[in-house]
Amino acid sequence: MKALCVSDKVVSWLYSPAVLTKAHDVDVIFGCGDLPYYYLEYLISMLNIPLFYVHGNHDAEKEYTPAGDTITGPGGGINLDGRVLETNGMLVAGLQGSIRYKLEGSFQHTDLEMWMKVYRLAPKLLMNRIFKGRALDILVTHSPPLGIHNGADHVHRGFKSFLWLMDKFKPRYLIHGHHHVYRRSEQTVTLYNDTIVNNIYPYKILDIPVQRYRLPQSAGVEK
Numbered sequence: 001m002k003a004l005c006v007s008d009k010v011v012s013w014l015y016s017p018a019v020l021t022k023a024h025d026v027d028v029i030f031g032c033g034d035l036p037y038y039y040l041e042y043l044i045s046m047l048n049i050p051l052f053y054v055h056g057n058h059d060a061e062k063e064y065t066p067a068g069d070t071i072t073g074p075g076g077g078i079n080l081d082g083r084v085l086e087t088n089g090m091l092v093a094g095l096q097g098s099i100r101y102k103l104e105g106s107f108q109h110t111d112l113e114m115w116m117k118v119y120r121l122a123p124k125l126l127m128n129r130i131f132k133g134r135a136l137d138i139l140v141t142h143s144p145p146l147g148i149h150n151g152a153d154h155v156h157r158g159f160k161s162f163l164w165l166m167d168k169f170k171p172r173y174l175i176h177g178h179h180h181v182y183r184r185s186e187q188t189v190t191l192y193n194d195t196i197v198n199n200i201y202p203y204k205i206l207d208i209p210v211q212r213y214r215l216p217q218s219a220g221v222e223k
């Protein structure tokens with residue numbers, strides 16, 4: 001499965017007809033947040049493939065279209081926050097937002113709030129492990145995990161609960177944004193246990209092989 005992953009910054013060639021030739025073979029789009037909805041809608045309409053996204057801390061709670069309609073996310077996109085879904089043979093889940101640094105703002109969470117969101121995902125991930133042979137393939141987040149690709153300041157601090165989720169459920173990938181990368185030498189890919197943590201800023205095209213999983217014998221079938 002080829003995935004176009006985007007985050008935090010509009011990339012000019014992606015927001016142009018060039019996307020049709022340079023990203024013609026991608027199967028799915030993952031949005032890691034802090035992007036205008038018109039940009040994500042452009043990618044959906046040009047590539048005609050599904051978009052799964054989470055909100056970033058700078059996302060507008062509401063945007064207004066030229067026709068006067070109010071929208072709360074990119075039209076045609078699937079909000080992955082707090083959900084576990086399947087696409088192209090991959091189990092995907094999402095967790096929106098950053099650490100809370102202001103009193104107001106829907107897409108900011110305290111550590112405790114993010115722990116609760118992670119715990120709420122756990123039963124679905126356990127069911128996947130039992131019935132699908134693994135808990136999760138790809139976790140889409142805006143914020144990085146604590147201590148991996150995160151910044152020194154509070155606003156860009158990662159979440160400890162993401163480390164726990166990776167410890168327990170071993171997703172193959174955690175893709176995130178939020179931390180902007182300005183130096184080519186900066187590390188953006190880190191292996192944490194069984195999980196490749198990948199800072200997407202501002203975009204990456206990932207080729208993720210679909211793996212075959214053998215279910216426990218009691219389940220009786222191989223997928």
Ligand SMILES: [Zn+2]
Binds near residue numbers: 057058142
């Ligand atoms: Zn952010």
